[in-house]
Amino acid sequence: MAWSQWRSLPSPFLSLHGAPREAHHRRSSASSPPFSAISAASLRPPRHGGRTAAVSELELALFAFTREPKLSPFHYNSLIRALNRARLPGRALSVFVQMLHDPSSPPDRFTLPFVLKSCAQLGAIEEGAQIHGLLVKIHVVSEEDVGAGSLANALIHMYCQCGRIDLASELFNRMPRRNDVSWNSMIDGFAKCGDIVSARLLFDEMPSRNIVSWNSMISGYVHNGLPDEALSLFLRSQELGIDPDESTMVGVISAISDLGLLGWGKRAHGFITRCGFSIGGALGVSLITMYTRCGSISVAHRVFSDIPNKNVAHWTSIIAGYAAYGFAEDSLQLFSEMLSSGVKPNCITFTSVLNACSHGGLVEEGMKVFDLMRTYGIGPHQQHYGCLVDLLSRSGLVEEALELIGCLPGEPGPVVWGTLLAACRNHGNIVIAETIAHKLMELEPDYGGSYVLLSKLYADLGRWGDFSWTRKMMEENGVEKTPGFSWIEVDGDIHKFVMGDKFHPKHREMYNVLGGMEHHLSWAGCRFSFRDSEQ
């Protein structure tokens, strides 16, 4: 009953993207998953994403480690594992080093997989390769007898996380016996390095797929900008009668979020509720983001309110949500509520709060938030300086922003220059804009955005000679800027638009509405046009 409700609805989006339409008859409604899913979900131990679980496990391990007069490998292993789960892989490695110096407690067969996991999390290829060398030396992993168990899988995962898919596949190809974990690690590795085609080949080729295989492939599509493929694959798993879990639905919700299909999002949310899945972890975060991006900030807030023990990611996603809607005061209000509820902000939280300030024009508040970072021992990192540049230049303080860039510790990237260029266009600051645009063209000659921004600035000012010059430059350098387009789902139908098109049967009414909005805006003193200057 649960699933059939969702999938029996028309899905024009699938035909839009050329995927086959779903067959509606294969799975009877009686075999839908909620009941089994509820019991599975309630039996599963809390994931490491859950704040309380990670803390208590770490506390237990630390307690035993500090109280025990004679440490055994078991004590070391538990602490290393707990530190990994608490996302503290650096400290896990220090504990391992301490273990190596403790003659009464040599590493056992459980130790190295944990340590390899720390290396994977850190991206520490050198240390990981040292362990690999050690294993070859003591004949656990030799040329003739390549390890076939968890150690080999941990090595594969480590090389994948460190961006060495070549070394990972070398190991994988030489394994005498591969299990599902070996295949899944390789699928994830290929997806993470952008080779989604190879990931899919392995997925199709592997002898038996488990839920992790499906989840890796679905989220792989999402991370490679193919949300429609992700949804197609999920629908296929449903046809095969495979029970999704929380992770599956995180991928599905992210895909829907990228497509901006609110109707699909609501049906998926209903499905999640009927399955009895917890929204206390990653699933809650992706639901908040999905409602935000699909235009429903009020529902996003309702989901946020319903989450019992909110972690920093929950807070950050709703703060970022209000920021995106221009409700800067609400963002700041939530930020202070978060601080008083005892949840510690991290660097992503600060990026979101600074973003809220710059979109709301709250320069002074933004500066205060920037100073507050130090008291929490965070950053500021490059991205926070980028937000500060945006904060200043957006509110017209372009000179000050330039001055700030001059004081930065590192070289500002194309994003920072692009921010400044966009602000210059909005404030008609042509001299600085030209300088920056030329700098950007040198820095990133293949990036079409800088040419387009400059050409639009010339168009704003009626300098058509310079305008055609920038267009010629684009042609000469072989730069292409694919025009953006947008789409919206209304009652199950997808409507697609490009800038200024007249394809929609109701385009006259739509442009009338836009014209009315423009009129209201200019009456309120806002110099803005929905039409591009080229049109």
Next chain:
DNA sequence: ATAGGGTTAG
């Protein structure tokens, strides 16, 4: 031992 969430420009 494998999968999953939150950020910055246009």
